[in-house]
Amino acid sequence: MKKLVIIGLGAGNLEGLPLGVYRAIKEAEHLYLRTAHHPVVDELVAEGVTFESFDHVYEAHDDFPEVYEEISERLLKLASEYTTLTYAVPGHPLVAERAVQLLLAKAPERGIEVEVKGGQSFLDPAFAALKVDPVEGFALLDATDLREHQLQPTMHQLICQVYDSFVASDVKLTMMEVYPDEYPVTVVTAAGIAGQEQITTVPLYELDRLDTYTNLTTVYVPPTEDDQALNRQFFRLRDIVAILRGPDGCPWDRAQTHESIRKNLIEETYEVLETIDDDDPDAMCEEMGDLLLQIMLHAQMAEEDGYFTVRDIIAGLNEKLIRRHPHVFGTSEAGNEVEALQNWEAIKKEEKKEKGTDRAASRLDGVPRDLPALMKAYKYQKKAAQVGFDWDELEEVLDKVKEEWQELREATTPEHQREELGDLLFAIVNVARFMKIDPEEALALTNKKFYSRFSYIEQSLEEAGKAFEDVTLDDMEALWQAAKQEEKEEETE
Structure with missing residues (x-):
């Protein structure tokens, strides 16, 4: 069976290599390095070690996933040609080495045995240089694929693979979605390597202005309890609402029920609509916050009663969005908005059938009872039209408006006038629907x-x-x- 040996070059010089790793390097017949830019490499060369590196692969691609994919494919091809192939990476093979993970996943199906020999990762010297105890909780993140949701302000965070100022700039922009511009971050280069270690603390907005970045650079982000950072986190909102409803919370919030704040949900919805009509983004942001508060209060009440939590709400919504968009998350297709809506309605109908809730007394029962009358009329008409109960031409609808207008003019009692006015408004809503205008x-x-x-x-x-x-x-x-x-x-x- 072909064999691929993956070894770590450690985080420093030759003295830091375990004896077994050192021997594996010295005895390797076919040695490949992810990169030759590592402090121990010059010492190995001085001892007569020969190798090939994949540094040229980095230059051939625009993004790192492509680099790691090519390296793993090349190594698997080479491993199939040799009895034993040795691949060496900086630090430890199982710490921040995407190509190694690809090799571990692909090698078995290619009939290649993989053996991993560890070396010291950069984490130990980094923690020592920063004087940080990882037991307090930390996250290790990849600078080349950093996502906003990965950032955890209450934990120590190490962002590795900050190769240059371009990567540092991407890291800075992502972090600014969570942290204040002035937040202090520490840039650590060559941690633990005598004569090369550099530690610099700068405000976040200056992160990409340093000229010390190498493949041995890590950015450290300390934990914070600063409101400016925490207030942008969803968990913070959930905690605040729970505190307001808690034993030591606000008497008014604690006294509320689903029924008592029902009207607030409607009012806040209309206030959001008002900001949309006014095209006022700042007001929209504020009013959407007020509307979200209503959702959070109802979710907190339900959690207190043991029914569901806000996480259940989010999970259900995520599942529904994925399920009802097979043309985005699956294999179906939708060439335009009409086809997309048809997909949604068909899946919605199937869901109701599976739940046994598709046997409504009327096709109109899916329209919420408490909708404003104008909107309710519009939705009733759309549902009726889906089964063919509709006018053929706009002119016919306009004639109906004239008919209802005449009947209103002829009505003599208040009750009859109210009825005929309703008929006229209903007919006008039909006009709006035919003209594709939301009334x-x-x-x-x-x-x-x-x-x-x-x-x-x-x-x-x-x-x-x-x-x-x-x-x-x-x-x-x-x-x-x-x-x-x-x-x-x-x-x-």
């Missing part, structure tokens, strides 16, 4: 326009030192028309 959005736009023009009248009267009692309807109409003209002029600018 809620259309009416919201008109409301906004009315508010703006009426405010113009109020402001004009105030500037003229007049009250509404001092002017006629014609005067107000003239100001209304002036407001319209001003809007037109602003649109053309």
